[in-house]
Amino acid sequence: MSAGVLTGFLISSIGLALFSGQELQWGPSPLLISLALSLILLYPLQRWAGAYVSTHFHTQEKVGKEARGVVGEFHPIQPNPYIVGNPVRSPEMFFGREEEFQFIRVKLENQPQGCVIVLHGERRTGKTSILNQVVNGRLGPDFIPVFLDMQGLVVNEDQEFLQALAAKIASAVSERDPAFNPNQPQSVTGYLEFSGFLDSVVERTGELRLVLLVDEYELISEKIKEGKLSGEMYGYLNSLLERYPHLSFVFTGSHKLEGDPAWSPLLGKSFYREITFLDRKDAEELVCAPVREKVSFRPGSVGDLIRLTHGHPFFTQLLCQSMVEVMNELQTNVVDRKIGKAVVQRVLENPPPQLLYQWTAFSSSEKLVLSALATLLKTPQGYVSANRIDRSIRSLPEDQRQQLDRARTSIHLEALRQRLLLERDQIRYRFRMDLLRLWIQVEHNVWNVLNEIADAKTADT
Numbered sequence: 001m002s003a004g005v006l007t008g009f010l011i012s013s014i015g016l017a018l019f020s021g022q023e024l025q026w027g028p029s030p031l032l033i034s035l036a037l038s039l040i041l042l043y044p045l046q047r048w049a050g051a052y053v054s055t056h057f058h059t060q061e062k063v064g065k066e067a068r069g070v071v072g073e074f075h076p077i078q079p080n081p082y083i084v085g086n087p088v089r090s091p092e093m094f095f096g097r098e099e100e101f102q103f104i105r106v107k108l109e110n111q112p113q114g115c116v117i118v119l120h121g122e123r124r125t126g127k128t129s130i131l132n133q134v135v136n137g138r139l140g141p142d143f144i145p146v147f148l149d150m151q152g153l154v155v156n157e158d159q160e161f162l163q164a165l166a167a168k169i170a171s172a173v174s175e176r177d178p179a180f181n182p183n184q185p186q187s188v189t190g191y192l193e194f195s196g197f198l199d200s201v202v203e204r205t206g207e208l209r210l211v212l213l214v215d216e217y218e219l220i221s222e223k224i225k226e227g228k229l230s231g232e233m234y235g236y237l238n239s240l241l242e243r244y245p246h247l248s249f250v251f252t253g254s255h256k257l258e259g260d261p262a263w264s265p266l267l268g269k270s271f272y273r274e275i276t277f278l279d280r281k282d283a284e285e286l287v288c289a290p291v292r293e294k295v296s297f298r299p300g301s302v303g304d305l306i307r308l309t310h311g312h313p314f315f316t317q318l319l320c321q322s323m324v325e326v327m328n329e330l331q332t333n334v335v336d337r338k339i340g341k342a343v344v345q346r347v348l349e350n351p352p353p354q355l356l357y358q359w360t361a362f363s364s365s366e367k368l369v370l371s372a373l374a375t376l377l378k379t380p381q382g383y384v385s386a387n388r389i390d391r392s393i394r395s396l397p398e399d400q401r402q403q404l405d406r407a408r409t410s411i412h413l414e415a416l417r418q419r420l421l422l423e424r425d426q427i428r429y430r431f432r433m434d435l436l437r438l439w440i441q442v443e444h445n446v447w448n449v450l451n452e453i454a455d456a457k458t459a460d461t
Helices: 002-020 028-056 098-110 127-135 158-176 191-205 218-225 232-243 261-269 280-291 301-309 313-330 337-349 353-360 364-376 386-394 406-418 434-443 446-460
Strands: 116-120 143-149 209-215 247-253 270-274 422-425 428-431
Touching: 098 116, 098 127, 098 209, 098 270, 116 127, 127 143, 127 209, 127 247, 143 158, 158 191, 158 209, 158 232, 191 209, 191 232, 218 232, 218 261, 232 247, 232 261, 261 270, 280 301, 280 313, 301 313, 301 337, 301 434, 313 337, 337 434, 353 434, 364 386, 364 406, 364 428, 364 434, 364 446, 386 406, 386 428, 406 422, 428 434
Parallel strands: 116 247, 116 270, 143 209, 209 247
Antiparallel strands: 422 428
């Protein structure tokens, strides 16, 4: 880059001389003007060079704290330590999220009254696993966590819901205070009895903070709409926060409370934390720690895995689980880029339901934009401008473009970026998870998408 500045300086000097019609002189005034012009040229030159290199060349990543060591005789890795499909309960297999735990702890400790913390985000980002770690005592001894899985809770009326909640609370309190009577929940027949039960709980727990962890909180609304719970539940949950200063809720779900007006009584007491990808350090730990001293990672191999998932907990575990399967089949304890390619091929040949579910949630226009982007991107590091995507879509027959124009394409790209599916560099885009790009290239090229759209229209008629 310094060579570029020097070149710009010389060109500016010569240009000034030609423009002025005078011989090239190195006086103070021309010198300062040339230097200023060369510095002005520096930023666009740097941007262009970075863009060109990132698009056309595969850059070697810095090797992080990848597991190394001498690998001797092959030993199968059994059982497979990576967890796919179920929330992580074991503290040993849970990595990162320190900022999330700190956020929860500080909010719970600093509020004079009870509050609601909503952990929201896309499916399979680890929200339930965070609650499991809170149950394991991650917040410290001053908290009594009570886990309520709304997906597994089968109730048909308020009384059953309150009895189930009381039983969960009694069980959690009994672990701290064995003298507490765990049979009290059986006497809960309505809101009045539940409040009396909580009075006895708060009396026993003193200054300890009772934290009700409600997984998939949106299912409360669904049960109310189905008539299995009454609409009074919203106001009653709010009244609990006002009546018991040491009681709070931690909800997990896909959306904030604002998405449903029925939750308005709790809005003023709510705090939000979006759960997304693991940071690079924690993602590396998730890849390496479960097989430490059993596997050697060649330089770049861990980076390749993380680039595919961007640290998404579910997909990182999925690739690592496949990695162990491939290593056992090939009888090697060394992970290199050859193993990485075999892992990707295996996942693409048997894609998880989460990819299929995610694809069906896209609109027809979004599918077309994503397919065009995946087709144009040739490398994980590259970007594609919105203009190129628009030109690609406009090359299709007019009746198949889904009424997409330049503005609507840009709107879709921005919406997908805000949903953390894409990354943006000024006006250029790429997939945040490169695995999604590869899967769309294989399963959903532009012509396949057009067929999907046509089939959907036929089914609707």
